[in-house]
Amino acid sequence: MSVTFAKGFEAAGVVAGISSQTGKQDVALVVNNGPLNAAAGVFTSNRFCAAPVQWSRKQVSDGELKAVILNSGGANACTGEEGYQQTVRTAEAVALMMHVEPSEIAVCSTGLIGELLPLDKVIEGAQKAFDSLDSSAQAGSDAAHAIMTTDTKPKTVNRLGSNEFRIGGMVKGSGMIAPQLATMLCVITTDAVVSAGQLQAALTAAVDRSFNRIDVDGCMSTNDTVLLLASGASGITPDPDEFNGLVADCCSSLARQIIGDGEGASHDIRIRVTGATSEDAALACGRAVAASNLLKCAISGNDPNWGRVVSSLGTVPADVAPYDPNEVSVTINGVRICANGGPDRDRSEVDMTLREIDIDIDLNAGESEACVWTDDLTHEYVHINADYES
Amino acid sequence: MSVTFAKGFEAAGVVAGISSQTGKQDVALVVNNGPLNAAAGVFTSNRFCAAPVQWSRKQVSDGELKAVILNSGGANACTGEEGYQQTVRTAEAVALMMHVEPSEIAVCSTGLIGELLPLDKVIEGAQKAFDSLDSSAQAGSDAAHAIMTTDTKPKTVNRLGSNEFRIGGMVKGSGMIAPQLATMLCVITTDAVVSAGQLQAALTAAVDRSFNRIDVDGCMSTNDTVLLLASGASGITPDPDEFNGLVADCCSSLARQIIGDGEGASHDIRIRVTGATSEDAALACGRAVAASNLLKCAISGNDPNWGRVVSSLGTVPADVAPYDPNEVSVTINGVRICANGGPDRDRSEVDMTLREIDIDIDLNAGESEACVWTDDLTHEYVHINADYES
Numbered sequence: 001m002s003v004t005f006a007k008g009f010e011a012a013g014v015v016a017g018i019s020s021q022t023g024k025q026d027v028a029l030v031v032n033n034g035p036l037n038a039a040a041g042v043f044t045s046n047r048f049c050a051a052p053v054q055w056s057r058k059q060v061s062d063g064e065l066k067a068v069i070l071n072s073g074g075a076n077a078c079t080g081e082e083g084y085q086q087t088v089r090t091a092e093a094v095a096l097m098m099h100v101e102p103s104e105i106a107v108c109s110t111g112l113i114g115e116l117l118p119l120d121k122v123i124e125g126a127q128k129a130f131d132s133l134d135s136s137a138q139a140g141s142d143a144a145h146a147i148m149t150t151d152t153k154p155k156t157v158n159r160l161g162s163n164e165f166r167i168g169g170m171v172k173g174s175g176m177i178a179p180q181l182a183t184m185l186c187v188i189t190t191d192a193v194v195s196a197g198q199l200q201a202a203l204t205a206a207v208d209r210s211f212n213r214i215d216v217d218g219c220m221s222t223n224d225t226v227l228l229l230a231s232g233a234s235g236i237t238p239d240p241d242e243f244n245g246l247v248a249d250c251c252s253s254l255a256r257q258i259i260g261d262g263e264g265a266s267h268d269i270r271i272r273v274t275g276a277t278s279e280d281a282a283l284a285c286g287r288a289v290a291a292s293n294l295l296k297c298a299i300s301g302n303d304p305n306w307g308r309v310v311s312s313l314g315t316v317p318a319d320v321a322p323y324d325p326n327e328v329s330v331t332i333n334g335v336r337i338c339a340n341g342g343p344d345r346d347r348s349e350v351d352m353t354l355r356e357i358d359i360d361i362d363l364n365a366g367e368s369e370a371c372v373w374t375d376d377l378t379h380e381y382v383h384i385n386a387d388y389e390s
Numbered sequence: 391m392s393v394t395f396a397k398g399f400e401a402a403g404v405v406a407g408i409s410s411q412t413g414k415q416d417v418a419l420v421v422n423n424g425p426l427n428a429a430a431g432v433f434t435s436n437r438f439c440a441a442p443v444q445w446s447r448k449q450v451s452d453g454e455l456k457a458v459i460l461n462s463g464g465a466n467a468c469t470g471e472e473g474y475q476q477t478v479r480t481a482e483a484v485a486l487m488m489h490v491e492p493s494e495i496a497v498c499s500t501g502l503i504g505e506l507l508p509l510d511k512v513i514e515g516a517q518k519a520f521d522s523l524d525s526s527a528q529a530g531s532d533a534a535h536a537i538m539t540t541d542t543k544p545k546t547v548n549r550l551g552s553n554e555f556r557i558g559g560m561v562k563g564s565g566m567i568a569p570q571l572a573t574m575l576c577v578i579t580t581d582a583v584v585s586a587g588q589l590q591a592a593l594t595a596a597v598d599r600s601f602n603r604i605d606v607d608g609c610m611s612t613n614d615t616v617l618l619l620a621s622g623a624s625g626i627t628p629d630p631d632e633f634n635g636l637v638a639d640c641c642s643s644l645a646r647q648i649i650g651d652g653e654g655a656s657h658d659i660r661i662r663v664t665g666a667t668s669e670d671a672a673l674a675c676g677r678a679v680a681a682s683n684l685l686k687c688a689i690s691g692n693d694p695n696w697g698r699v700v701s702s703l704g705t706v707p708a709d710v711a712p713y714d715p716n717e718v719s720v721t722i723n724g725v726r727i728c729a730n731g732g733p734d735r736d737r738s739e740v741d742m743t744l745r746e747i748d749i750d751i752d753l754n755a756g757e758s759e760a761c762v763w764t765d766d767l768t769h770e771y772v773h774i775n776a777d778y779e780s
Contacts, residue, residue, distance in 0.1 A: 046701060077697065114732070310438045314438035343504050
């Protein structure tokens with residue numbers, strides 16, 4: 001269902017010939033038919049942010065968007081003034097079709113960095129998408145397919161709130177995934193009646209605990225964009241806590257799907273750090289472990305190598321995360337193989353045949369905890385990223 | 391030649407049956423016959439530092455060492471009090487053979503984390519090494535072989551100073567290499583007449599610009615140890631600047647050799663950042679680029695992907711390294727393929743068949759620069775680290 005699950009939205013995904021994969025859908029359009037056109041966005045903090053990020057960040061700042069045009073097959077990042085003009089032209093073209101202002105159109109691009117887009121194809125694709133706009137489940141699915149790059153499957157989410165207001169969303173992301181934030185394009189739609197301010201607060205909080213806590217390869221993208229659009233078409237004004245909770249739930253689901261489709265991954269790795277003196281301390285420890293190539297290789301080899309867990313943990317400065325190395329325990333898939341900083345049960349007891357590997361680290365220093373997700377590092381990851389060219 | 395190049399030193403490398411590779415030399419001994427026994431050391435900052443690191447850091451703190459006993463085949467890290475006692479027993483055994491105090495013996499271990507050593511084998515190996523101590527080039531070479539783990543070749547260095555004082559050294563290190571410091575065991579010897587204070591100053595400065603500027607996989611070890619021993623046997627008191635320079639040169643050579651033997655590497659990558667506002671800013675940018683798995687995969691695929699250079703650069707906060715993304719240029723193997731933050735010459739002009747890939751990043755923001763080294767990320771790296779078991 002994706003972005004068309006919520007009432008008041010139409011979408012499309014079409015083949016525009018931008019992607020190097022012949023016949024792949026590569027332009028998506030999501031239109032908000034209102035009555036509201038409230039919007040919020042969260043963007044990459046990368047200083048080399050792409051032209052579409054520069055544009056969309058500006059346009060969403062007034063809390064209003066009528067549509068989002070997205071393309072795969074090219075990131076339009078590091079393309080200078082000419083690239084920025086391509087984004088402007090794209091927004092202008094869509095605005096003209098819709099009889100609205102360009103400032104009401106967000107633009108998202110994903111693909112190779114450093115090359116201009118084939119602008120004619122993008123605009124033809126936008127027209128084709130506009131002509132096939134639909135509120136059907138199929139249209140939502142097409143849009144979710146059109147934004148994929150190295151993703152092996154579309155990633156969507158639907159949630160139903162009280163009185164039947166709806167939230168739906170789609171995301172793409174597989175590699176170049178790192179906190180602040182995960183690399184991806186994400187559009188979430190709702191037919192609830194909510195203000196732009198509420199949307200932004202809900203989205204910022206949700207992203208912080210979802211997309212900002214997954215790490216496929218420690219690499220931050222130039223194009224990350226998460227947009228949340230509200231049509232108000234349900235006429236329902238939701239309870240703020242319920243709404244925030246559902247948005248958080250949608251983001252968590254989509255983030256989890258990204259990990260499940262991490263480039264070349266054979267295991268999804270959940271790292272939970274407990275017993276920390278603060279959530280920030282727990283998070284710093286979790287991120288350090290999630291960033292370890294050595295651990296990620298060990299997991300891909302089905303080796304529950306707790307030595308690589310603690311050696312990563314040991315790189316976190318004591319002022320960031322106070323703990324005593326001699327008090328730390330590590331449990332993998334339920335088997336505590338490290339206690340008091342040394343060996344405990346035998347590593348051979350750990351069942352590594354599961355897709356999901358749960359690493360529980362107890363710092364025994366406090367009451368706070370945090371959870372981060374990553375993937376294992378496989379031959380396939382190297383293959384994909386040594387040969388990727390769009 | 392390695393550690394026996396300098397006069398006053400004897401060494402040995404023997405097969406003790408600790409390593410899982412049958413017949414591999416796995417115990418090395420380096421003895422300083424004086425007349426001086428000045429020593430300095432630099433150790434890992436990992437909070438889970440191994441028992442031998444805890445022991446050796448303490449023993450070198452008075453600036454005196456008579457010998458270093460080293461083993462591969464087991465790191466003796468995260469092994470608790472029992473592991474620490476193994477280190478003490480090893481030092482005591484060597485001290486007994488040499489008729490000196492245990493506090494004059496440094497211990498170094500490398501291999502799998504989280505398992506106790508076969509102590510009997512270590513001590514038998516130490517005795518065997520003691521019995522075969524020799525000042526020959528072969529003995530130095532044997533020692534350099536005995537400390538190897540996933541290294542594919544021994545790494546040694548020899549330098550001759552004015553009036554023929556000598557410096558020689560050996561290092562092991564291939565994976566788990568990251569700044570602060572590179573993962574390895576390193577012993578450097580000199581027959582110059584220098585005080586422990588001079589040695590420590592020379593070593594700390596040298597390590598900061600060598601081992602602390604290489605990054606194979608971003609993973610910090612629990613066992614890193616660099617020791618510098620002076621016998622004074624040449625009778626020559628060197629010019630301090632010359633001596634410091636030669637120690638720095640030895641460390642740079644050994645660090646460069648580690649990169650040249652990085653696990654599974656097919657390319658050595660030199661990243662030089664110029665035009666920075668400070669050396670620290672340049673270093674932060676260089677480290678961010680060196681840590682990018684995506685870039686390292688691209689290089690292994692012979693793709694001069696400057697988009698992955700700038701997207702890594704863009705993660706460095708502006709207060710750490712002030713620069714304007716629109717002013718940045720990237721040159722790979724002499725071809726400037728990114729200028730003013732956008733495309734310049736075509737990437738197909740870059741010759742990627744060379745083993746060494748030179749990435750020159752000009753921030754155009756100041757006069758400072760720094761250089762860091764890394765390796766590409768290959769199938770072979772994943773293979774080695776998915777299957778490594780000691």
